[in-house]
Every structure is written in structure tokens, then in C-alpha cells.
Amino acid sequence: MHINVSEGRMNFSQRNNERDPHNACNVTSMVMALAYLDYEFPKGRYDQPEDNLHDHISNNPACVKHFSDFVSKNSWAAGIPPMQIHDILSWCTNNWIGKQITSFSTNRSIPAILAELRSDRPVVLSGDFPFITSKGVRTTLGHIVVLVGAEWDEGNSGNPDRIIIDDPYGNTINNFQGSGNDVILSWDQFIRWFKPHNSTTVKWGHFFVK
16 A cells, blocks of 8 residues: 655755755745645745745744743753744744644654544654764754655555655755655654654654644
């Protein structure tokens, strides 16, 4: 069995963003997921919706206040850009669209995540991925991508054998070089790389209303 909720659509790239492109996987992934669900985006000062969402999170008074209130209750968040905090990213995306269309949890069950795909809805996920720096150092890259599909080999009625993601930075398994559209990862990579790492029961995830 094969599911791909982004069939026939190209993924969004963060590399052409006007606002902080190297750190914009968050807003780009959210906008990508919403585009796959055919949402219309508010106009803003930028041509691309992901830049407008970034601008909204940074400068909209309601988002600025919500972030300030969040930091006052969560000291660990001080100094972190607001779009890099999942709760703020979710809240401000709803504020930007003007209604409740997404929610975030660190406790999404894997069956619930797969149910989203079966219902033709993408899921925005967070993980740490292998990366080789320009100096040849092997490390990991904290990153946000869109889960768009899964594949089951014939006769398999359990967890998928593979997942399909759309990566806004590039090909996840080619050191982020080349297209990030429809990148196929093994189920083992999904379990190991996505937060919480190595959990076979839950993952962090943004869900969406279609």
C-alpha cells in the first residue's frame, strides 16, 4: 500500500525565503502542510507565504505578547526565536490564518499519526538528522519536515516499511543536497531520528484541520 498526500505537488523550499532562510524550516513546513490542504494565505509584505508567517510570528502584537507570556512561564525559552518553539509556531499559525486549524503535541501516538495520513492530512514533525559539515565533521541537524506519506510492502499489515517526507531544506538522506520532495526514509530511520528519538510509541507532531 502507498499513501502520499502531496502526490503531484512540489515541496516548498526554505532556501529561497527572504527572512532567515537557513533557519526557516519551521514556517516553511507549516505553510507547505497548509498548502497541501488548500488553505489560502493572508497577504503580507512578502511575496511568499512562509516569509509572511515568519513576519507575523516576529511582529504581530498578539504573537509578540503570547511569546512574552510563554517565556515568563518557561524560562528555558528565553533567547530562542519564537518560530523555533513549537507551541508558539502552532499558536501564531492559527492567529495568522484567523482560526484554529492546527495543534501541536509532544505525545502524538504513532497510530494517530498514520491515521492523519490515511485521512489525507500531512503532519509536521521534528527531528535530528545526520549531517556532514563543510569541514567534514559528522554531526546532526535539528530540523522540521512534513510527513506526507507511507509505504507498506505486500503482506504487511503493521507499521509501514517506509515513510515519505517533504523536506524544505533538501534531500534529507543526501546531506540535504538536491530536491527535498518525496524523500523516502526507512521505518527504522523514522523511529530513530524523529523526536522523541527511538520512541516506538509517540512522536512530536503538528496536526491540521482539513
